[in-house]
Amino acid sequence: MTTDIGSTPTESAQTSSASSNPPTTHEGIRSWVEQVAELTQPDRVHWCTGDDAEWEQLTQQLVDSGTFTRLNPEKKPNSFLAQSDPTDVARVEDRTFICSVDERDAGPTNNWMDPGEMKALMTELYRGCMRGRTMYVVPFVMGHLEAEKPMFGVEITDSAYVVVSMRVMARMGSSVLRRMEETDAGFVPALHSVGMPLEPGQADVSWPCNDTKYIVQFPEERAIWSYGSGYGGNALLGKKCYALRIASVMARDEGWLAEHMLILKLTSPQGVVKYVAAAFPSACGKTNLAMLAPTVPGWKVETLGDDIAWMRIGDDGRLYAVNPEFGFFGVAPGTNQDTNPNAMKTIDIGNSVFTNVALTDDGDIWWEGLENEPAHARSWKGDDWTPDSDELSSHPNSRYCTPIKQCPILAPEYDDPKGVPIDAILFGGRRKTTIPLVTEARDWAHGTFMGATLSSETTAAATGAVGVVRRDPMAMLPFIGYNAGDYFNHWIKMGKEHDAAKLPRIFYVNWFRRDEDGGFLWPGFGENSRVLKWVVERIDGQAEATETPVGHVPTPASLDTEGLDMTDEQLEAALRVDVEEWKAEIPQITEWFEKFGDDLPTVLWTELDGLKARLGD
Numbered sequence: 071m072t073t074d075i076g077s078t079p080t081e082s083a084q085t086s087s088a089s090s091n092p093p094t095t096h097e098g099i100r101s102w103v104e105q106v107a108e109l110t111q112p113d114r115v116h117w118c119t120g121d122d123a124e125w126e127q128l129t130q131q132l133v134d135s136g137t138f139t140r141l142n143p144e145k146k147p148n149s150f151l152a153q154s155d156p157t158d159v160a161r162v163e164d165r166t167f168i169c170s171v172d173e174r175d176a177g178p179t180n181n182w183m184d185p186g187e188m189k190a191l192m193t194e195l196y197r198g199c200m201r202g203r204t205m206y207v208v209p210f211v212m213g214h215l216e217a218e219k220p221m222f223g224v225e226i227t228d229s230a231y232v233v234v235s236m237r238v239m240a241r242m243g244s245s246v247l248r249r250m251e252e253t254d255a256g257f258v259p260a261l262h263s264v265g266m267p268l269e270p271g272q273a274d275v276s277w278p279c280n281d282t283k284y285i286v287q288f289p290e291e292r293a294i295w296s297y298g299s300g301y302g303g304n305a306l307l308g309k310k311c312y313a314l315r316i317a318s319v320m321a322r323d324e325g326w327l328a329e330h331m332l333i334l335k336l337t338s339p340q341g342v343v344k345y346v347a348a349a350f351p352s353a354c355g356k357t358n359l360a361m362l363a364p365t366v367p368g369w370k371v372e373t374l375g376d377d378i379a380w381m382r383i384g385d386d387g388r389l390y391a392v393n394p395e396f397g398f399f400g401v402a403p404g405t406n407q408d409t410n411p412n413a414m415k416t417i418d419i420g421n422s423v424f425t426n427v428a429l430t431d432d433g434d435i436w437w438e439g440l441e442n443e444p445a446h447a448r449s450w451k452g453d454d455w456t457p458d459s460d461e462l463s464s465h466p467n468s469r470y471c472t473p474i475k476q477c478p479i480l481a482p483e484y485d486d487p488k489g490v491p492i493d494a495i496l497f498g499g500r501r502k503t504t505i506p507l508v509t510e511a512r513d514w515a516h517g518t519f520m521g522a523t524l525s526s527e528t529t530a531a532a533t534g535a536v537g538v539v540r541r542d543p544m545a546m547l548p549f550i551g552y553n554a555g556d557y558f559n560h561w562i563k564m565g566k567e568h569d570a571a572k573l574p575r576i577f578y579v580n581w582f583r584r585d586e587d588g589g590f591l592w593p594g595f596g597e598n599s600r601v602l603k604w605v606v607e608r609i610d611g612q613a614e615a616t617e618t619p620v621g622h623v624p625t626p627a628s629l630d631t632e633g634l635d636m637t638d639e640q641l642e643a644a645l646r647v648d649v650e651e652w653k654a655e656i657p658q659i660t661e662w663f664e665k666f667g668d669d670l671p672t673v674l675w676t677e678l679d680g681l682k683a684r685l686g687d
């Protein structure tokens with residue numbers, strides 16, 4: 071087998087071994103690649119350079135194979151639309167496993183299987199699974215290559231769609247490989263296959279995948295095995311699998327935090343800068359808040375990240391956050407010039423991959439909620455679509471994958487490996503009732519309680535029912551790589567071991583509360599800047615709040631509502647702490663906490679007791 075760097079993979083010959091001429095001196099990578107090639111039997115091995123020529127080759131190859139449609143370059147230059155298999159459109163939480171050595175370490179919120187058993191099972195799935203395909207080797211780094219300790223990974227995949235998407239989402243390719251060689255760096259091995267080998271003469275399909283899917287993390291080994299899906303969250307292994315599940319385990323061991331959080335920079339009219347991190351479950355508004363266009367005059371938001379934050383205590387005792395990613399993998403429907411103008415500007419530059427949105431007759435993309443509804447389009451399923459169609463043009467979890475560098479409001483600090491000191495952490499979810507627009511925690515332990523009891527209605531970002539309220543601690547339910555009881559303890563410990571005055575203040579937000587008619591009480595999007603302003607003013611000791619049983623809630627007058635199209639009653643309803651609604655939460659929280667048995671920090675029981683007492687139970 072030849073290994074080709076940069077040359078068209080389809081041109082390279084087959085046969086012999088993958089290791090005949092691997093273009094790396096890194097022994098660890100060489101031997102792992104050799105071993106995987108031996109097992110999976112690809113026709114060829116391609117070491118990814120990450121350069122433009124490779125992008126061109128691979129995107130053209132994907133066009134030729136029918137996976138990609140090239141978009142009209144006048145509308146979206148160098149951009150492509152992929153239509154997935156209709157069964158492979160979201161993360162598969164029921165197929166996601168934390169295979170710790172000890173079952174106890176996976177905890178009650180994760181699927182677990184013995185690592186030996188899982189490996190035996192998956193080794194059989196992987197055996198010969200790349201036959202007829204190219205095996206791509208993608209060296210990547212999450213976070214900065216210039217970081218004090220760069221966080222390397224190598225993804226092996228048989229999907230060119232994954233390679234192209236990884237190039238957008240992570241720093242990858244030759245420069246990363248060179249650095250790994252120079253330092254003989256350790257790395258997270260991340261193995262991915264769509265699980266659809268091609269027998270000689272067998273025609274490929276446009277979106278190969280397998281009904282059998284496994285998304286597996288081996289936390290002690292820091293390794294990832296993924297099989298059967300091509301969807302982003304299941305297949306771009308640097309993102310959810312590494313930067314959250316594996317990194318959360320590293321963070322526990324090393325005393326930092328790997329969180330499902332956006333990072334934004336907020337500048338007041340007086341030029342005072344604050345940095346905010348916010349954790350919302352998938353499809354609950356992270357990307358939108360990260361790129362918010364403030365409606366409050368004089369305030370400015372700049373973006374650092376939209377999905378993941380790695381946070382470490384700096385020399386000055388403050389909590390510094392970096393975004394380990396290099397692109398956005400955003401939910402398309404609902405994104406438009408009004409709700410998220412900065413996302414629109416980012417994708418309009420091009421160099422993007424869209425998955426499961428509609429194709430207009432003039433070669434552009436369209437989705438529900440976007441302006442200029444077309445009279446006719448090709449739906450995500452490839453069918454004729456018109457505004458009268460019963461079906462949606464785009465899958466609710468359809469995505470755009472676009473380079474972060476194209477974001478017009480990218481904060482310059484994005485390129486600083488040191489990160490930015492976080493002033494406020496927001497937790498939030500989708501709740502029709504109960505949860506006020508914004509509540510400030512009394513202290514770190516109370517904030518940890520808010521995070522640990524965070525609840526949200528399920529969304530289309532994962533397979534399964536949509537709209538069901540579930541606990542989603544710190545918006546990390548599908549992403550905590552270990553026992554969630556230990557994770558809560560880790561949060562509590564961070565508060566105890568560091569100077570509380572220097573840690574971020576914690577808030578709980580809900581943009582999704584409804585009125586009796588089912589409409590959103592709060593207009594959301596750019597108007598969320600009013601809440602950010604209140605948060606900053608609380609930190610600076612300027613804004614008033616009402617002390618309620620659940621925390622500090624704005625007095626209606628303390629929230630800047632100038633120019634806001636909302637009645638006093640609506641505002642009051644958005645901010646209301648309804649004691650009866652909260653009392654109804656208590657048994658749910660109790661049941662949730664009981665899941666963790668002795669592993670739940672007692673501080674959280676104390677917080678719950680305090681809440682019950684304040685509610686007058």
Ligand SMILES: Nc1nc2c(ncn2[C@@H]2O[C@H](COP(=O)(O)OP(=O)(O)O)[C@@H](O)[C@H]2O)c(=O)[nH]1
Pocket residue numbers: 350351352353354355356357358359376400401403404405409581582590593594595598
């Ligand atoms: N009502 C309302 N919807 C929002 C708000 N922010 C985001 N959304 C919608 O929620 C969905 C997911 O948003 P997104 O920012 O992509 O979520 P992420 O997956 O957490 O990054 C999109 O359909 C958005 O239009 C908001 O403030 N109010």
Ligand SMILES: C=C(OP(=O)(O)O)C(=O)O
Pocket residue numbers: 161302303304310351352353354377399400401531532
């Ligand atoms: C990237 C994903 O999540 P989010 O909706 O948080 O962006 C995902 O669900 O695969």
Ligand SMILES: [Mn+2]
Pocket residue numbers: 353356357376377399400401
């Ligand atoms: Mn997002």
